[in-house]
Amino acid sequence: SYELTQPPSVSVSPGQTASFTCSGDKLGDKYTSWYQQKPGQSPVLVIYQDSERPSGIPERFSGSNSGNTATLTISGTQATDEADYYCQAWDRTTSVVFGGGTKLAVL
Amino acid sequence: QVQLQESGPGLVKPSETLSLTCTVSGGSISSYYWSWIRQPPGKGLEWIGYIYYSGSTNYNPSLKSRVTISVDTSKNQFSLELSSVTAADTAVYYCARVEIKFGGVPGGRAVWFDPWGQGTLVTVSS
Numbered sequence: 001s002y003e004l005t006q007p008p009s010v011s012v013s014p015g016q017t018a019s020f021t022c023s024g025d026k027l028g029d030k031y032t033s034w035y036q037q038k039p040g041q042s043p044v045l046v047i048y049q050d051s052e053r054p055s056g057i058p059e060r061f062s063g064s065n066s067g068n069t070a071t072l073t074i075s076g077t078q079a080t081d082e083a084d085y086y087c088q089a090w091d092r093t094t095s096v097v098f099g100g101g102t103k104l105a106v107l
Numbered sequence: 108q109v110q111l112q113e114s115g116p117g118l119v120k121p122s123e124t125l126s127l128t129c130t131v132s133g134g135s136i137s138s139y140y141w142s143w144i145r146q147p148p149g150k151g152l153e154w155i156g157y158i159y160y161s162g163s164t165n166y167n168p169s170l171k172s173r174v175t176i177s178v179d180t181s182k183n184q185f186s187l188e189l190s191s192v193t194a195a196d197t198a199v200y201y202c203a204r205v206e207i208k209f210g211g212v213p214g215g216r217a218v219w220f221d222p223w224g225q226g227t228l229v230t231v232s233s
Binding site (some may be wrong): 001030031034042043045048049054086088089090092093094095096097098099100101 | 141142151152153154157165166167168169201206208210212214215216217218219220221222223224225226
């Protein structure tokens with residue numbers, strides 16, 4: 001079955017750039033989406049089709065995908081960005097798969 | 108805009124069937140795919156399956172033998188049944204609208220979930 005791997009945690013200072021990686025076999029050949037989940041809330045879509053932002057999502061959220069790694073980047077990170085971030089892709093064997101999630105700490 | 112609301116029992120006994128309904132408001136259930144996703148307490152997200160408004164389904168292979176997702180277009184609702192539940196099925200269950208775009212490598216597709224319902228906690232316990 002297909003798997004997506006994310007580091008458990010990322011920490012960043014306010015105003016700096018936070019990067020989240022999501023790894024999977026030939027992930028660059030697939031489309032990746034990213035979700036933000038704050039404590040006690042439902043997940044919110046922040047990136048789809050590797051690099052597209054839904055309406056209402058700030059421009060400081062961006063995404064890329066190449067090789068075996070997809071990356072979500074938050075520029076000018078704010079305290080309100082503290083959350084768990086999940087990547088997700090579709091594979092013909094597993095259908096929909098989520099990564100294990102990365103917790104962002106803004107210190 | 109479209110809103111989703113999950114409903115159903117918060118407590119289910121082991122070996123019984125978990126049943127949840129998602130009501131879609133602010134838009135029609137037609138012409139879209141709809142999905143169930145769950146999250147055990149303190150853990151990550153697990154996709155359960157999705158259904159097209161016409162009734163065609165796609166399930167997580169690891170849950171396929173126990174899952175049934177159905178749709179009622181007249182009520183703008185879709186439902187989840189998960190049979191033979193155990194404590195491992197205790198989770199917050201979310202419903203979500205699915206977008207699917209075909210492309211990329213042959214047979215590939217982009218799939219994403221937006222929006223999501225608020226989620227409902229289902230506990231499996233006697």
